[in-house]
Amino acid sequence: VKDVISDPPQIMKDMAMQVMAEFGKVYEQQYAVALFNSVRFEIEGGGSAQSQLLHRKDPLQDKSIFSGDLFQYLEENKKWRNRFIYVADSYNISYYENKLAHDRGLHPKGVINCAGYKALTSMDEYLELLNSCLPDTKAKAGNSPFLKCASSYLLILWHPYARHHYFYVRTEKEQKKWLAVFQDCVRHTNNGLSEENKVLTPAFTDSVRLYRQAKGHYGTWDMMCGDPPRILANLVMETLHQELRALIGPRLKGKLQQRQRDWMLISDAVYRQVLAQTRVQYEGLVQTCEAKRPRLDASLRTDMDQIITSKEHISGRIRALVHLRAEQLLRSNVQPYITSILEALMEPASRGFSEVREVLFREMVEVSKNTLNDGGKEALGKHMEKISMLAFHPVKMQSCYEKMEQLSLEGLQQRFEVSSPSVFIQRAQILMREQMDNAVYTFEQLLHQSLEGQSGEQLYKVIQRCQDRVLKKYDYDSSTVRKKFFREALLQVIIPYMLKQLYPVYSTELPKFKELIFEDFSRFILVENMFEEVVLQSVTKDIMMAVKEAAVQRKHNLYRDSIVLTNSDPNLHLLGENPIDWAQQYGGGEEQAGLGNRKRRQVVSMIVPEGMAPLPYGSCLEVPGVEEIPEENEPLSATKSTAPKEPGSPDSVDGIRELINPVLEIVLPLSEEADDPVLTNGMVHLEEGQEIKAITTVTEVLPGDTAVERAIQELDIAVEEDDGERLVECTVDSDVELVPPSAYSSPRHHDDSGFQSPTNEHREEEETQPLKEELRAGEETVDPEQVMVTLGQEDNESNDEMGETKEDIAEDDSDVRFIWGERYFITSSLPD
DSSP: OTTSSSSSHHHHHHHHHHHHHHHHHHHHHHHHHHHHHHHHHHHHOOOOOSSSSOOOSOTTTTEOEEEEEEEEEETTEEEEEEEEHHHHHTOOEEEEEEEHHTTTOOOOSEOOOOOTTTTEEEHHHHHHHHHHTTTTOOOOTOOOGOOOOOOOOOOOOEEEEEEEEEEEEEEEEHHHHHHHHHHHHHHHHHHSSSSSOHHHHHHHHHHHHHHHHHHHHHHHOTTTTTHHHHHHHHHHHHHHHHHEEEEEEEGSSSSSSHHHHHHHHHHHHHHHHHHHHHHHHHHHHHHHHHHHHHHHHHHHHHHHHHHHHHHHHHHHHHHHHHHHHHHHIIIIIIIHHHHHHHHHHHHHHHHHHHHHHHHHHHHHHHHHHHHHHHHHHHHHHHHHHHHTGGGGHHHHHHHHHHHHHTOHHHTTHHHHHHOOTTHHHHHHHHHHHHHHHHHHHHHHHHHHHHTTOOOOOHHHHHHHHHHHHHHHHHHHHHHHHHHHHHHHHHHHHHHHHHHHHHHHEEEEEEEEGGGGGGGGGTTTTOHHHHHHHHHEEEEEHHHHHHHHHHHHHHHOOOOOOOOTOOOOOGGGTTTTOOOHHHHHHTTSSHHHHGGGGGGOOSSSSOOTTTOOOOOOOOOHHHHHHHHSSOSSOOOOOGSOOOOOOOOOOOOSHHHHHHHHSSOOOOEEEOOOSSSOOOOOSOOOOOOOTOOEEEEEEEOOOOOOOOHHHHHHHHHHHHHHHHHHHHHHHHHHHTOOOOOOOOOOOOOGOOSSSBBBGGGGOOOOOOOOOOOOOOOOTTTTOOOOOGGOOOOOOOOOOOTTTTTHHOOOOOOOOOOOTTSSSHHHHSSSOOOO
């Protein structure tokens, strides 16, 4: 591979430098325009109506999403290894050698940022994507020897430029759960641009759009995902990838799978270098612009009125120039399709938001029922602790997300050059999650406010009243959010199409308008931006009318624009300052208080499938899921199944010696009448290499023959368990890297603080009991072949050295900012 890529590093550097230089010029111009729009909005005010639901600032504080074990394919040695996967609140996927490495705070083996990835479960779908990005290689499903797998339940993370990651699990249920988690990681990391930053984010999105339009790329872009440096790396690779294919493709040698592997390694190496370069250059670009901000801001506030007047005058001249052609294009090629586009968007979106309401309603009803049945605020606190993270539970939210996955724009994509509907799908899913979290958070605040002095049936009635109020607020807010989403989506489909048709016609006439701009205002008034705003205004009226007419249809569950919900809780927004710790205040607070910030509560937990044996030495299936409250509609018994006990992984020297030389400890009870051991007619047979190291005697009164019979039965059981454990040790695959086992497998020991994953808890190492060295004084050595045994009972309690440590866990769906969004409604003069 090194011989093949001897030249591309220089090509890569030159390409990255060229792209960043061109982008930097556009960005500096758009930064000043974005600052102007921000200051103007601050001075003039305005904006959308206030939401009825509260918004939580940091919903994932002190939370983790998921953790568990997966088999991962390692390309270095072409083998599968068992890895411990940990998904933190950043939604980056970290994988460790085992859980013990994570608990000890060691660095992960690797971290996957899922921005731009796709989560797949089908090998056919993966090979189709692989063929689309590899040079002159066509593979079929049967042509993948480097992915020989012991299970058909695959999980693949695919990226057009970065490295691909392969995992597998043992059951379909587990595959669905991991797929939901991976998809949520992709959805969240794609949403990498913060809408709260009113200058940097608009400046960046407008710069990327204008740069791509200058290259002839209009319309949506699937790789507008992640943080700005990653988006810029995708921008560089959009051109560089094609050149590398033409340069390196013919020089790849070997069989098909080897060429595929080499190309993926080359592409990943180039992508990582480009990403490092764009990160440094983007940070420098932002620092340069931010250094100029105070001077620009002062100039804007001084001359704001004159700048606005000048801009409106030039916009009027441009509107007069393009009005006739724009209206003709709108009537003939756009208006006939607005209704079809809107209908295609509204059907799945409305079903998705309705499903969010249903899931929320079911969970609140479950809280009411459980509180009424169990009684007391302690039970309420326990259930509220679980529902508080409902919006970030990818498994429970999956039914909502799936409704939006049904979006299809076939026929419209070719006409309006929409690359794929994924941009709209992921945006709608992010909005669903936000509305769910807002509703849950509002329910928490209202309920917490009303709990004082309530109990029993009164408590049930309080919950019902809060539930009704939250659902009413959700209906209004979801209607407002959906209408805004429909307007933005229509603009994002239509405006690029109109710009592509109109800009070539007027590109030669637009520069003359620059002469009308005063030099002092030229940084804030750009002709290209005003041209786009004129085109935007020409189509805005039709879009607003179409959405307004759709709101009348009952099937979409939208409020009319004339309906304004009065705020029945004027002081509600004053409540949403501090999060509520239900576990600490009502259910189990004493246990959690001592842990402080060291323990991160987990959102998702796993459920043990019935009839499935656990993976030796640790698996995400070995511990039951959330105690008493199943995650899915399944019988309660499924969450209470018990996994068999597994051998420990000792750290002490004595423990390791016992693994090498197994010792069977036998207890010989003494009679009350004599000091010598009482021997029966039973014989202890020793295997080759076994020996008696020590004899310990205890005194116990056995009530007749029944005690002897019970002792014999328990001895048989002990021998069978010992044979069973040895069989497990012998059957462990030598290629599987093992993780410490669970010391507890019963739900009774499950610390369900939040949505805990069974792989995150109670996987403690058992220390083997040391041999008893003391012998009774004066005892004679007994010939081992003549020992006759009567079994007594002795309490052997494991001392878990790692107990305290294991109880503590250490601590972008492309949010393609909707370029044609509400910001233009604010900064532009719209027709009446």
